[in-house]
Amino acid sequence: MSSALPAARTEAPPAFDNRLAALELLERRFADDRTLVRRGGRVTEIAPTHYRVGGLSAIARLGDIVEHRGQGRSRRGEIVQIGRNEVLVAPYESSEDVGVGDAVFTRGPISITPHPSWRGRAIDALGRPIDNGPPLIRSAQQDASEAVPPAALARQRVDTGFMTGVRVIDIFTPLCFGQRMGVFAGSGVGKSTLLAMLAGADAFDTVVVALIGERGREVREFLEDTIGAASMAKTVAVVATSDESAMMRRRAPDTAMRVAEHFRDQGHRVLLVLDSITRFAHALREVAIGAGEPPVARGYPASVFTELPRLLERAGPGMEGTGSITAIISVLIDGDDHNDPVADSVRGILDGHVVLDRAIAEQGRYPPVNPLASISRLAGKAWTPDQRVLVSRLKAMISRFEDTRDIRLLGAYQPGADPELDLAVRQVPVIYEALGQSPVDGPSFDPFSDLASHLRAKERPHVQAE
Numbered sequence: 001m002s003s004a005l006p007a008a009r010t011e012a013p014p015a016f017d018n019r020l021a022a023l024e025l026l027e028r029r030f031a032d033d034r035t036l037v038r039r040g041g042r043v044t045e046i047a048p049t050h051y052r053v054g055g056l057s058a059i060a061r062l063g064d065i066v067e068h069r070g071q072g073r074s075r076r077g078e079i080v081q082i083g084r085n086e087v088l089v090a091p092y093e094s095s096e097d098v099g100v101g102d103a104v105f106t107r108g109p110i111s112i113t114p115h116p117s118w119r120g121r122a123i124d125a126l127g128r129p130i131d132n133g134p135p136l137i138r139s140a141q142q143d144a145s146e147a148v149p150p151a152a153l154a155r156q157r158v159d160t161g162f163m164t165g166v167r168v169i170d171i172f173t174p175l176c177f178g179q180r181m182g183v184f185a186g187s188g189v190g191k192s193t194l195l196a197m198l199a200g201a202d203a204f205d206t207v208v209v210a211l212i213g214e215r216g217r218e219v220r221e222f223l224e225d226t227i228g229a230a231s232m233a234k235t236v237a238v239v240a241t242s243d244e245s246a247m248m249r250r251r252a253p254d255t256a257m258r259v260a261e262h263f264r265d266q267g268h269r270v271l272l273v274l275d276s277i278t279r280f281a282h283a284l285r286e287v288a289i290g291a292g293e294p295p296v297a298r299g300y301p302a303s304v305f306t307e308l309p310r311l312l313e314r315a316g317p318g319m320e321g322t323g324s325i326t327a328i329i330s331v332l333i334d335g336d337d338h339n340d341p342v343a344d345s346v347r348g349i350l351d352g353h354v355v356l357d358r359a360i361a362e363q364g365r366y367p368p369v370n371p372l373a374s375i376s377r378l379a380g381k382a383w384t385p386d387q388r389v390l391v392s393r394l395k396a397m398i399s400r401f402e403d404t405r406d407i408r409l410l411g412a413y414q415p416g417a418d419p420e421l422d423l424a425v426r427q428v429p430v431i432y433e434a435l436g437q438s439p440v441d442g443p444s445f446d447p448f449s450d451l452a453s454h455l456r457a458k459e460r461p462h463v464q465a466e
Helices: 016-031 167-172 191-199 217-233 246-263 275-291 301-311 341-349 358-362 383-402 407-408 419-435 447-465
Strands: 041-048 050-054 064-070 073-082 086-091 104-108 182-184 206-214 237-240 268-274 295-297 325-334 352-355
Touching: 041 086, 050 064, 064 086, 064 182, 073 237, 073 246, 073 325, 086 246, 104 167, 167 383, 167 447, 182 341, 191 217, 191 268, 191 325, 206 217, 206 275, 217 237, 237 246, 237 295, 275 301, 275 325, 275 341, 301 341, 325 341, 325 383, 383 407, 383 419, 419 447
Parallel strands: 182 325, 182 352, 206 237, 206 268, 268 325
Antiparallel strands: 041 050, 041 104, 050 086, 064 073, 064 104, 073 086
16 A cells, blocks of 8 residues: 655745745844934033034934934934034924923935826925825835935036027027026015916926925915916925025925926926025025034034035036936025125026116016026027127117116207217107006917017108108
8 A cells, every 4th residue: 555745835824925035025024223212312501592412413314304202102203414413404494392301313314206196286395295185106216315416517508498488588598408597586576477477487397396484374375376286286495484494495405306307307398486595595504503613704604515515516417317407596685685696606506696776676566587687698599690680789779878868857868969878768668668568468379570570560650640
């Protein structure tokens, strides 16, 4: 009598596979030293804007995120200074509930993982949704802990212009894809309205709007009314209101830039609207002074002028095979002083500047752009040769008109004595009228033809009268 042995099993049962997978997951979890309890410390000192943590100096890196656990709540902050025995943490939320002896754990560098579904959403500086929508989908690809601009010689050349739809911009300071343009204005001059008009340009695949230090009341109005539902569908809004901590206002521009870089790497032509870089500089100053850095220029520490180019240089054309980031950066002029340190520094980094003049706004001309003080360093790539000659003549005519304003007000101007001045007196007010535009007027698709049509319409009655 012979008995056959049972055949050996060649496959593991499903229950065994599940246990093995669980063990592998647990092993990977503890293989990552960021999850170990030893990467923690205790709060040793608390200030209104910072607190110090002992026990993290050997493992901490500047920019690492830490998590504070106390009173049943968990809040995060960022390491901004590392000493021999302690690190200085600037919290993203208030530090009022932080107590001496509370546990603090590191979580490594910040990670922003944008996804195409983020378009049409509003997020905060840490990439969390604030629009009461569904949870955000995270991209599987992890971003770099410290984003850097493309190498200078690896970037594409900027050589293609586009229409913004704003006549005064497209005529006097035209823009190109990948350009970085500043909008310099004092408070209450019309800066936000102009930025919203520029954000509605049809030339872009994706728009990223960063509202830094804005009044909370105006955020919803800006997104829903000024930008509108049509443009908002392709827009990612990053918001840090004025009541949020300095660290949130400091982090928001970087988050917006990371979102823009993600879509740029996907081949999109991205428009980044950042309002405003001055409030970003204020947040940098607050954090730096809290960390003990001395001020060097009107209260601004030296690190502020290091961080500004590090952020702004990340915008621009991407590497071959990718898209571009066209940046419109608003600069809030403190006290209408265009020689303010932040304004002066940013002006040297950007590829041009549009100056909004309060005197023009008081005359009721909107957008209140001063065409003589504004310049686009890449205008030559957007103008045709004929347009370049025409704009040069228009600027000369406007300059002649403005330079003789006082003489004409005193009654010293005599028609017929200077034919060029006669032409300027007759046509410059018409040019100003033609350049007027509001959001309800809609975009201009051919600004030079619109200007010519307006001049002809106003010149015809004058010719008939003669």
